[in-house]
Amino acid sequence: MTHSIKFWAIVPAAGVGKRMQADRPKQYLDLAGKTVIEHTLLRLLQADVFAAIAVAVSEEDPYWPELAVSQHQNIITAPGGKERADSVLSGLKTIREQASDDDWVLVHDAARPCITASDIHLLIDTLAGDDVGGILALASPDTLKQVQGNDITGTLDRSHIWRALTPQMFRYGMLKTALEQSQGNPAITDDASALELQGLRPKIVEGRPDNIKITRPEDLALAQFYMEQQ
Numbered sequence: 001m002t003h004s005i006k007f008w009a010i011v012p013a014a015g016v017g018k019r020m021q022a023d024r025p026k027q028y029l030d031l032a033g034k035t036v037i038e039h040t041l042l043r044l045l046q047a048d049v050f051a052a053i054a055v056a057v058s059e060e061d062p063y064w065p066e067l068a069v070s071q072h073q074n075i076i077t078a079p080g081g082k083e084r085a086d087s088v089l090s091g092l093k094t095i096r097e098q099a100s101d102d103d104w105v106l107v108h109d110a111a112r113p114c115i116t117a118s119d120i121h122l123l124i125d126t127l128a129g130d131d132v133g134g135i136l137a138l139a140s141p142d143t144l145k146q147v148q149g150n151d152i153t154g155t156l157d158r159s160h161i162w163r164a165l166t167p168q169m170f171r172y173g174m175l176k177t178a179l180e181q182s183q184g185n186p187a188i189t190d191d192a193s194a195l196e197l198q199g200l201r202p203k204i205v206e207g208r209p210d211n212i213k214i215t216r217p218e219d220l221a222l223a224q225f226y227m228e229q230q
């Protein structure tokens with residue numbers, strides 16, 4: 001019997017936002033009248049493609065249960081982990097009864113509220129026939145330098161260097177195995193790096209430059225500007 005392939009979203013949202021230096025984790029800061037995470041989730045819901053969205057939040061998080069979207073019928077809450085990779089793995093485990101190994105999972109940072117339905121569909125349409133999967137990514141508009149301290153030791157070939165964005169799209173089974181086998185490895189800062197460590201070669205799909213990650217205080221104004229332009 002064949003089963004139809006489903007798409008799931010996992011949203012790691014258990015970070016503390018150290019670089020944001022705010023009074024609460026950055027996903028709960030106000031952005032044009034909603035919290036950052038509400039924008040992110042509403043946009044994922046609007047893409048109208050996910051069987052469910054698993055959101056990994058810290059167990060001591062007082063803000064998440066207060067948001068109406070946490071009760072949405074297509075949103076499942078998962079316990080967050082120590083690192084982003086642990087939160088993603090926790091999200092995967094939360095849907096394990098419903099997901100099949102060959103279903104697709106799109107992992108998207110809670111801290112990227114400007115994601116568009118068009119980029120989600122571009123990623124899916126480009127990679128749905130792929131053996132491994134891949135990520136949205138951006139080329140660098142600047143010359144890239146290799147440095148030691150303040151000394152420049154070289155200029156990198158930009159055609160080989162891309163900036164990793166999210167969503168990152170992989171098969172449920174492959175991603176879970178890759179994350180389980182790389183647990184505790186500090187080099188795993190995104191989902192693709194876990195698959196790379198397995199010897200696999202995820203693809204890049206060129207995404208939109210407005211899909212920024214809220215990381216530092218100035219990023220909130222930039223995100224608001226991009227949202228007004230979209």
Ligand SMILES: Nc1ccn([C@@H]2O[C@H](COP(=O)(O)OP(=O)(O)OP(=O)(O)O)[C@@H](O)[C@H]2O)c(=O)n1
Binds near residue numbers: 015017018080213214
């Ligand atoms: N233990 C963690 C760490 C991060 N994240 C999530 O992973 C995404 C990308 O991480 P990053 O931008 O580094 O967020 P923070 O870890 O919160 O930021 P910082 O490194 O400045 O503390 C965010 O949505 C964040 O909430 C997570 O779910 N669990």
Ligand SMILES: C[C@](O)(CO)[C@H](O)COP(=O)(O)O
Binds near residue numbers: 189
């Ligand atoms: C996954 C990610 O968004 C890809 O750019 C990013 O690596 C996560 O944030 P961090 O700053 O690396 O923790």
